[in-house]
Structures are given as C-alpha cells and as structure tokens.
Amino acid sequence: MTRTSPAPLDGTIMCHAMWARDGRALAEFYATALGTKVSETYPGEQGEPAACAFTIGPSMYLFYTSKAFAAPNWPEDDLPFHMDLTFSDVRAAEEQLLQIGATKPAHQPGGDHWTVLLDPSGQPFCIHQAR
Known part of the structure; x- marks a missing residue:
C-alpha cells in the first residue's frame, strides 16, 4: 500500500502571550522596548483589566495579569x-532597557553573542545585535 504525505501545514503565529503579576506594566515595558504602544486591553470575568496587548506586523503580543504568577528562578x-x-545598537538598547525596568543578572551564558536581562516581572529575555 502506498501512503501519501499530507500537505504541509501553513500556520503562522498570531499571538505571543505572557503572564505576570501586572500584565499592563509588562505590556508597557515590551511595547516601549519594541518602539510601539499598548493598543488594546481585555477585561476579565468581573470586568477588571485582565490583559493588555500591542501588535507588530501580523503578530499580537498579549500580557495577562495573574496574581498567582511567580517568575522562574533562572538559571x-x-x-x-x-x-x-x-x-x-545593542549597548544603547541595554542602557535604555535597564532605565525602564529591566535588570541584568550576573549569570551571562551568551558571551559576546547575546546578553540576558530580566524584564520587570523577573522573566529572562535576551538582546542581540541586529544582523
């Protein structure tokens, strides 16, 4: 019996979602880092602000508030x-990110290739020189 392969999938990422104790603050941090502004808010079940978002290109970045959120103990x-x-200009960006709430942990596994910072919620993210 001959089997045919299914057609390749053609999905795209529509939304990147992250959680934090304060979703709005984290959304504002990343929006500033990426040169945009928070453009949408979404209510929770009781009507309270539960998530904030912005869009860059075809992708939405969504930041949820979770009182149970705990940052990872990285590394x-x-x-x-x-x-x-x-x-x-990754050096200038690092300075600005630190000014708007990022912190720089002592553990830096990237050498000259990337720098690890912690966002205001305590979650690691990496910054690189654009290619």
Missing part, C-alpha cells in the same frame, strides 16, 4: 518560553 529553573530581541 536554575528551565524556561518554557522566552523572547530574544535585536537592536541596531
């Missing part, structure tokens, strides 16, 4: 997800 904990951001 000890595995990360289920993290973001890598690129900048034309």
Whole structure:
C-alpha cells in the first residue's frame, strides 16, 4: 500500500502571550522596548483589566495579569518560553532597557553573542545585535 504525505501545514503565529503579576506594566515595558504602544486591553470575568496587548506586523503580543504568577528562578529553573530581541545598537538598547525596568543578572551564558536581562516581572529575555 502506498501512503501519501499530507500537505504541509501553513500556520503562522498570531499571538505571543505572557503572564505576570501586572500584565499592563509588562505590556508597557515590551511595547516601549519594541518602539510601539499598548493598543488594546481585555477585561476579565468581573470586568477588571485582565490583559493588555500591542501588535507588530501580523503578530499580537498579549500580557495577562495573574496574581498567582511567580517568575522562574533562572538559571536554575528551565524556561518554557522566552523572547530574544535585536537592536541596531545593542549597548544603547541595554542602557535604555535597564532605565525602564529591566535588570541584568550576573549569570551571562551568551558571551559576546547575546546578553540576558530580566524584564520587570523577573522573566529572562535576551538582546542581540541586529544582523
């Protein structure tokens, strides 16, 4: 019996979602880092602001508020997800990110290739020089 392969899937990522104790603050941080503004808010079950978002190109970045959120104990904990951001001037970007709420942990496994920062919620993200 001859089997045919199914047609390749053609999905695209529509939304990247992250959780934090304060979704709005995290959305504002990443929106500023990426040169945009928070453009949408979504209510929770009781009408309270539960999530904030912005869109870049075809992708939405959504940040949920979760009072139960706990940042990973990085580098000890595995990360289920993290973001890598690129900048034309990575040194200047690092300075600005630190000014708007990022912190720089002592553990830096990237050498000259990338820098790890922690966003205001305590989650690691990496910054790189744009190629």
